[in-house]
Structures are given as structure tokens and as C-alpha cells.
Amino acid sequence: MDEKSTRRPGSETRAEILRVSLELFTERGFEGTSIRDIAEALGVTKSSLYYHFPSKEAIIRALLDGRRREIDELLAWVEEQPAGPDLLRRTALRWVESTGKERVQGMRFAHANRAIMQKLAEEGSDRRTWFDAVVDRVLADDAPTVTRLRAQMAFDTVSAALFAAQGTAASDDEVLTAAREATILLT
Known part of the structure; x- marks a missing residue:
């Protein structure tokens, strides 16, 4: 088989880099994982990895961009829903039930790598605030602070x-x- 027939499209390569990086960052920590570690785990050269991502932070930003797209999709879904007293519950359960292995891994990464997450939050990538827009759409403007x-x-x-x-x-x-179960109790 020639080299061209074994190559993956760029989008598949990027997805694989993100998946492997997330695993390594969670397992070894962001600071404890080098670009070389990621390249070796993927079986590619460092220059191939740099072609797709100029740095480890760029990989993290791409992972966060994926989460941001998921929030945007949730917002689009909310816009199509009829208003009602159960909209918050339906929306929050939709979010929880759409949680797959990759999102769980991302949360584990965030828990284990608070320093880089704090740095990115200070630079404007604070994922904790992303749900503000969702909450604004599912609750009345005059909802009490405790409800929010x-x-x-x-x-x-x-x-x-x-x-x-x-x-x-x-x-x-x-x-x-x-x-x-906690989502149901909270909503």
C-alpha cells in the first residue's frame, strides 16, 4: 500500500490529535505532557503535529472550541422549544444526557489541570460562564437569584x-x- 492510501484526511488527524492529547493531559497533566509525548503516542513526527497545532495551548483551545460549539448547539435547540415551566429541566437533562466519553474526559482534564484552565479563563475562555446565555434563555428575566x-x-x-x-x-x-438525578432535583 502506498503512503497516500494510508493517510487520513486532516480533519480525522486533528480529531485523533485532540483525543490522544486529552487522554495524555488528563493522565500526566498538562505540564507533564510534552509535544513529543503526544507525537509519539500518535506515531507521528513533532513537525506533523505542529502542522496541525502550533502549541499545547492551541490543542486545549481547540478542545474548548468543541465544547463551545456544543453549547451553541444547545442554545439553538432551546430557541426551537416551546416556552414552559419545564424548559429548564428539559434543557439541563438534554445537556447531561448528551454527555459522552469525550466530554467526561474533558471534565476530568479540567479538574486535574486547574492552572491552565484558570489561565485560559483569565484570557477570556471561561467555560463556566458559557451557560449564562442558556440560563438567560430558559428563565424569565425576573427570576430570583436563587433560581438562577x-x-x-x-x-x-x-x-x-x-x-x-x-x-x-x-x-x-x-x-x-x-x-x-441531581439535575432533576435541581430543576
Whole structure:
């Protein structure tokens, strides 16, 4: 087989770089993972990796861009929904139930790498505020502060369940079940 027939399209290569990087950053820490480590895990040269991403921070930014797109998709879905007292619950459950392995891995990364997440937040990539627009759309403008806080918490139940599960043998499915139940209680 010639070299061209074994090459992946650029979008597949980028996706694989993001997946492997996220695993390594979560396992070894952002600071403990080098570009060389990522390239070796992928079986590519560092220059090939640099072709797609100029730095480790660029990889993290691309991962965050993916999460931002998911929030934008959720907002678009909310816009199509009929208003009603259950809109918050339907929206928060949609978010929790759409949580897959990659998003769980991303949350684990965020928990394990607070320094880089704080740095990115200070530069304007504060993922915690992304749900403000969602909450604004599902609650009335005059909703009490406590209601708004509970709504914010409803969108953060997976992260909270992962935090609570640290040091336990809880599976991802158990974490997601706990998050789903907490979302229902909060909404």
C-alpha cells in the first residue's frame, strides 16, 4: 500500500490529535505532557503535529472550541422549544444526557489541570460562564437569584458528580446517573 492510501484526511488527524492529547493531559497533566509525548503516542513526527497545532495551548483551545460549539448547539435547540415551566429541566437533562466519553474526559482534564484552565479563563475562555446565555434563555428575566443559581448548578451536575466520585470506584455510567438525578432535583 502506498503512503497516500494510508493517510487520513486532516480533519480525522486533528480529531485523533485532540483525543490522544486529552487522554495524555488528563493522565500526566498538562505540564507533564510534552509535544513529543503526544507525537509519539500518535506515531507521528513533532513537525506533523505542529502542522496541525502550533502549541499545547492551541490543542486545549481547540478542545474548548468543541465544547463551545456544543453549547451553541444547545442554545439553538432551546430557541426551537416551546416556552414552559419545564424548559429548564428539559434543557439541563438534554445537556447531561448528551454527555459522552469525550466530554467526561474533558471534565476530568479540567479538574486535574486547574492552572491552565484558570489561565485560559483569565484570557477570556471561561467555560463556566458559557451557560449564562442558556440560563438567560430558559428563565424569565425576573427570576430570583436563587433560581438562577440552581439553574447554573443543574448544568454543572456532571462535573460535580465527577468531583464527588474522585477516589471511588464509580464508573462513568454511575457518575452520569448521579448527575441526571441531581439535575432533576435541581430543576
